[in-house]
Amino acid sequence: MYSNSKIAKAVRVAMMFGAGTAAAISAPAFSAEEKAEAIEKIEVTGSRIKRADMETAQPVAIIDRATLEASGLTSVGDFLQSLPIAGSAINTTFNNGGDGSTRIDLRNLGSSRVLVLVNGHRWINSGTGAVYGSDAIAGVVNVITRTDFEGVEFNAYTGQSAEGDGGQQQFDITTGVSNDKGHLTLNVSYTNQEPIFAGDREISEDPFFGSGNRLGSSGTPQGRFAFVDYDPNTSNYAGFVNHSVTKGFPTNGQVPNRPFLADGSANPDSDFTSFSNDIRYNYAPENYLLTPQDRWSLYVSSGYEIADDVQLTADVLYNHRESGQLLAPMPLFIGPWAGGAEALNPTVVSGQNIYNPFGYDIFGADHMDYYNGGFIGRRLIENGPRLFSQEVETWKFNLSLDGIVEVVGNEWNWSLHAGYGDNRATSTTQGRINKTRLSYALSAECNSDPSCVPFNLFGGEGSITDEMLGYMTSTETSEGGNTLWNYSANLSGIAFEMPAGEVGVSFGYEYRRENGFNRPDYLVQSGQSSGGSVQPTEGGFSESSYYMEAQVPLLADVDFAQQVDLSVAIRRTNIENTVGVENDNTSSSLGLTWRVDDDLLFRGNFSTGFRAPSVSNLFGGLSTGFPSVTDPCNSDGSGNEVCAGVPSGYSQPNTQLEAQSGSNEALEPEESESTSFGLVYDASWLEGFNLSVDVWSIQIDNVITSAGFQQVLNTCSPTATGDDATHPIAPFCDSLLQRAASGVPVTFINPLLNSGTLETNGVDFDVIYNFETSYGDINLTWDATYTDTYRLVNDQGVAQSNQAGRNLGDAGFPRWKSSVNATWNIDDFSLVYNIQYIGEQEESCAVGFVSTDTWRCSDPDGEFNTLDATVYHDMQASYYLDEYNTRFTLGVNNMFDKTPPISTTAFANSFDASLYDPTGRFFYGRVSVKF
Numbered sequence: 001m002y003s004n005s006k007i008a009k010a011v012r013v014a015m016m017f018g019a020g021t022a023a024a025i026s027a028p029a030f031s032a033e034e035k036a037e038a039i040e041k042i043e044v045t046g047s048r049i050k051r052a053d054m055e056t057a058q059p060v061a062i063i064d065r066a067t068l069e070a071s072g073l074t075s076v077g078d079f080l081q082s083l084p085i086a087g088s089a090i091n092t093t094f095n096n097g098g099d100g101s102t103r104i105d106l107r108n109l110g111s112s113r114v115l116v117l118v119n120g121h122r123w124i125n126s127g128t129g130a131v132y133g134s135d136a137i138a139g140v141v142n143v144i145t146r147t148d149f150e151g152v153e154f155n156a157y158t159g160q161s162a163e164g165d166g167g168q169q170q171f172d173i174t175t176g177v178s179n180d181k182g183h184l185t186l187n188v189s190y191t192n193q194e195p196i197f198a199g200d201r202e203i204s205e206d207p208f209f210g211s212g213n214r215l216g217s218s219g220t221p222q223g224r225f226a227f228v229d230y231d232p233n234t235s236n237y238a239g240f241v242n243h244s245v246t247k248g249f250p251t252n253g254q255v256p257n258r259p260f261l262a263d264g265s266a267n268p269d270s271d272f273t274s275f276s277n278d279i280r281y282n283y284a285p286e287n288y289l290l291t292p293q294d295r296w297s298l299y300v301s302s303g304y305e306i307a308d309d310v311q312l313t314a315d316v317l318y319n320h321r322e323s324g325q326l327l328a329p330m331p332l333f334i335g336p337w338a339g340g341a342e343a344l345n346p347t348v349v350s351g352q353n354i355y356n357p358f359g360y361d362i363f364g365a366d367h368m369d370y371y372n373g374g375f376i377g378r379r380l381i382e383n384g385p386r387l388f389s390q391e392v393e394t395w396k397f398n399l400s401l402d403g404i405v406e407v408v409g410n411e412w413n414w415s416l417h418a419g420y421g422d423n424r425a426t427s428t429t430q431g432r433i434n435k436t437r438l439s440y441a442l443s444a445e446c447n448s449d450p451s452c453v454p455f456n457l458f459g460g461e462g463s464i465t466d467e468m469l470g471y472m473t474s475t476e477t478s479e480g481g482n483t484l485w486n487y488s489a490n491l492s493g494i495a496f497e498m499p500a501g502e503v504g505v506s507f508g509y510e511y512r513r514e515n516g517f518n519r520p521d522y523l524v525q526s527g528q529s530s531g532g533s534v535q536p537t538e539g540g541f542s543e544s545s546y547y548m549e550a551q552v553p554l555l556a557d558v559d560f561a562q563q564v565d566l567s568v569a570i571r572r573t574n575i576e577n578t579v580g581v582e583n584d585n586t587s588s589s590l591g592l593t594w595r596v597d598d599d600l601l602f603r604g605n606f607s608t609g610f611r612a613p614s615v616s617n618l619f620g621g622l623s624t625g626f627p628s629v630t631d632p633c634n635s636d637g638s639g640n641e642v643c644a645g646v647p648s649g650y651s652q653p654n655t656q657l658e659a660q661s662g663s664n665e666a667l668e669p670e671e672s673e674s675t676s677f678g679l680v681y682d683a684s685w686l687e688g689f690n691l692s693v694d695v696w697s698i699q700i701d702n703v704i705t706s707a708g709f710q711q712v713l714n715t716c717s718p719t720a721t722g723d724d725a726t727h728p729i730a731p732f733c734d735s736l737l738q739r740a741a742s743g744v745p746v747t748f749i750n751p752l753l754n755s756g757t758l759e760t761n762g763v764d765f766d767v768i769y770n771f772e773t774s775y776g777d778i779n780l781t782w783d784a785t786y787t788d789t790y791r792l793v794n795d796q797g798v799a800q801s802n803q804a805g806r807n808l809g810d811a812g813f814p815r816w817k818s819s820v821n822a823t824w825n826i827d828d829f830s831l832v833y834n835i836q837y838i839g840e841q842e843e844s845c846a847v848g849f850v851s852t853d854t855w856r857c858s859d860p861d862g863e864f865n866t867l868d869a870t871v872y873h874d875m876q877a878s879y880y881l882d883e884y885n886t887r888f889t890l891g892v893n894n895m896f897d898k899t900p901p902i903s904t905t906a907f908a909n910s911f912d913a914s915l916y917d918p919t920g921r922f923f924y925g926r927v928s929v930k931f
Contacts, residue, residue, distance in 0.1 A: 089111050096907065100392070106138040155172050155928045156171050190296050217654065239264050256458055309404040310401070336742055395421065414491045421486075422482075509546055602677075609671070618665050626656040688770035736748075814840070817838055818836075819837065835872070843905050888926075891926075894921050
């Protein structure tokens, strides 16, 4: 899969798997066979000094275009997420909480800690290292495009799952001209991904696999009504209502008969029935499992030699994405047990509401004095599903001037670069309601206001009319984006010569300014949306850096040391954000390569880095969501108080509670230390065999993190013990979690903060064996990553338990991830077989409120569940027709239709969407024609 022994003439992705540096090969690149003299000295990612040896102190992986195409995937992001080095990151399988993007994570350190470059220049993301600046804590991904392309190439791709859904199509055309003076390349592409519905796969057709609707929502189309029924005139208790209506009254506006008579006995003519878990609403089938999107892109690359040894290059990239997510119809919850603001200021259902069968103000002042509790839940199925859609436009411009100047007999390479990026997104949400109008539609005043339409909470499915929905629903629109300005100047060359060789140095300056904004709809900002409030974002920061790098040969051509080189880099950076907070940072890197002989090389590197908080980290404000959580203060059924200050009979009314997450203007940069050492072995006795083993360790201090909503509950509840009690957020609990008298959380915040240290270490393996036979050429590759430790250490030095081998629902940390790739080429035929392995993981056994579902856990008594190791098999065959310059390709991914392992803690769909593909067996074909 990887090869760093040649530079392929193709689109490539180069990655460095360390902290504080980057990994790429400079463009333009040439094939070794075509222009050997061009690779005598090349710029290897992680260094700005041109050199002859591609092996560096830190490992670099180069993935060529052929490997990308052999994966059968239409997105570079999807391919990178499948690599052993990749961690958990958002992708198009994330429906609830997704935004249509696919992000890159290395070593489970988070996508914000990965620096993304295109042709060596910074992409539009925020965030550091001694060579490239901030964001490179986890590593760097550099997408390198073709520049010396000549002719026309057309590609057409189509694929579909074995279930007949999830179709994908991709079409692109590339044309270019190239000569001794310059080049011009143009690429236009279109990609379409069709959706898969959760109801069309067994693993996702229920809220929790195999549970039917018993773990569904209590906000049903028939409604759930849970409060004390009483006579307001006599204050007599009639009974506790925990009921749903038995039928719908959609046409005549009939009011259902209440469940109790005045004396508290059951009403024989009641239209209500007792609520049970068996009549909960199964919201899963209406959700997307794989979200749809359309992508259009245009890329233009040009270069021209304007004078001897001076070249002007310019790139323009445009990308347009339309994506969407789909959720079941809006669940409406009102009352003090609904959580959030409703717990303190519940919406009142007036006794004069024409659809209210109880005749008094439900959750009004008198009712609340009698019994301070209860809620009403109703699924607005008449309003249709909630649809979230995004339109995202991205522009990126690069202009570079590169040249060579001779100084004291040595050639020095100089470069000046200016870049500008702009990203704009419009997000639209349909299916939510205006809470202000809802409250008014339930009031007595609405009856006499001709502009108001009274709302029917009690009529059951079909009773909510188009007129009611037209009065209180709205379409919400928000706009956001960010801009990036980047300027740099670099000078590199040979400073002087030592006995062991030439000393290469590089000096440079880089300036970056990034601004971002997000302007939600007014209803959202003001908190009137049923989806919660989101505050606007506006801000930015600037970063100025000076850096120096040197490559020093220490030994050459002595016993046991064919070549020993020392590499050193240092960068001084100043960052200032728009509210005047400044930070200075010095990052450095020290590496050593020891080539024993032609076969064996040892390498090691130590580097420091930092990551500046992004615009959204700093200025995003608080936003409201409804996370699925389990309150540790829920009643245990014994009648005893579980948590101090929480009523003994308390049980959260719904699996999803209203909560806030957000930014922090006082955030400081993260700082990191990274160490790696290993060996590269090219066996002269076995031609084509290459082995590399690298041990790595990364420590990030002052971590920018959010603990997670469940962690806030676990740590900030009186029942907290062990790791929960010592979690880094513990000192802040008074401001993160506050409860109403009923026990429902009303202040429930999961903010960003600098806290503690993140530590992880492991080993990377890479084995390549290429050989020729009379039956064709064979290429075998095995890549693997073993993670030994992944843990947080709080500010008091108390370490969290090791998360390696654990799964946290939507963030998996398998100890082993690997891939095996076998390629057979004979004449014009090629066959590729790939095996992807995701190791076993263990998770807590948590399946909501229904203990009968613990049978899904591997060990319910031990309260843990094992996610078995998962293996995916992919195969691709292609044939090249030389006469027509055309290649035909057929392939199948997930050949044996492997389904994801069942997770009891996943947020949705009963599996970890960041690790596993729910599509199932997928067939595809591609035609490539060159003119």
